[in-house]
Amino acid sequence: MKNLLSVLKISVPDKIYIKDPETSDLGKRIIEHSILLIDEIGFENFTFKKLGTRIGSNESSLYRYFESKHKLLLYLSSWFWAWLEYQLVIETFSISDKGEKLDKAIKVITRKVEIDSNFSHVNESVLYRIIVNESSKSFLTKEVDNENKEGYFEVYKRLINRLNEMITEIKPDYKYGLSLASIILEGGLHQHFLIEHFPSITNCNNNNSPTDFITQLVRNTIQ
Template sequence: MKDLLSVLKITVPDKIYIKDPETSDLGKRIIENSIILINEIGFESFTFKKLGTKIGSNESSIYRYFESKHKLLLYLSSWYWAWLEYQLVIETFSISDVNEKLDKAISIVTRTVEEDSTYSHINEVLLYKIIVNESSKSFLTKEVDKDNKEGYFEIYKRLITRIQEMISAVNPSFNFALSLASTIVEGSLHQHYLNEHFPSLTNCKNGETPTNFFQQLVFNSLHNGK
């Protein structure tokens, strides 16, 4: 799987950037170090000026890649969801049993990212932390409908749809497959967040994980009366 990723390229909607950061050394340094810097100081305090200083480049050069830090966050989010979708597809592809397939899917989308692939300039462990802490800010804005029309959330939506299809395959008469899929994805990020900052609000600690929680929740729900 990892080998495959080093050959394939994660693709994000190209309207998100002005110039594709994958096409240059500076672009890659922008992505690599923005992930590090956002983790360090948080998205609110993050600026292109600070990033420029960190990578020994100029603010104005970064603006040639992304028109705003919001677009950069959209880029990072899309990249993460594309990376996750890739894993979902590869790891569930050959599973024919629908229950087993969904079980695996839940484990993929709810697991903590703890290993950096080292095949690219992107540190997935740090990126995952940004997704947990900051990704809601990519859509909780007044411009969300405009951004959505521009297609900036396509990959995320496709991921949710894939999970919904797997849910419906297990129980075609379950009438909340989409809501359940979106709850698994956002809910697991939230449980990871709670584990870190509000441990009194989650059972996902001491060996219990969001994966256990959502697998139990989903299968009890789908294999039950109504």
């Protein structure tokens, strides 16, 4: 398993970028430091000029990889969803009990993320904070329908479909599997956001995690 992880390559839809950042040292530095800078100052205040200053590179060099900061956010989001999908597959593939498998999947999807040492240029824990706080900005745009047709969100949708398959394996006649799968993914993110920013309107906290809440919600729904 360790050897398998060491050769893993996270795949992001190639239309999102101009040049694959994984193919060069500069590209990896762009990814590494864009994550840290967005986490530090927020996506609204993030610019390629500021990133270029941070990594000691011309702003024009960054545009050789991404045509806009929006495309960069799409890349970071897709990278995270692909990485999370891999965690989901690895941690559930040997579980034969359908209920236990879904419970494990919910845990993987809704837990706080720790750093994965297999990707030294990506701090997954910091990237997760960006996903919680900023990822919706990648698709709450006027261009979302065209970008969807171009396949920008295929990894995100594939992850939801994996959850849907696990739900319908337990209850084949359940009509809202995709909707429930979407709630698992987005609901977990939202609860983590509320814990951090609006703790007075959620029951989730250090003692009652979003995983606990979502697991109970799903069990009660598909019993």
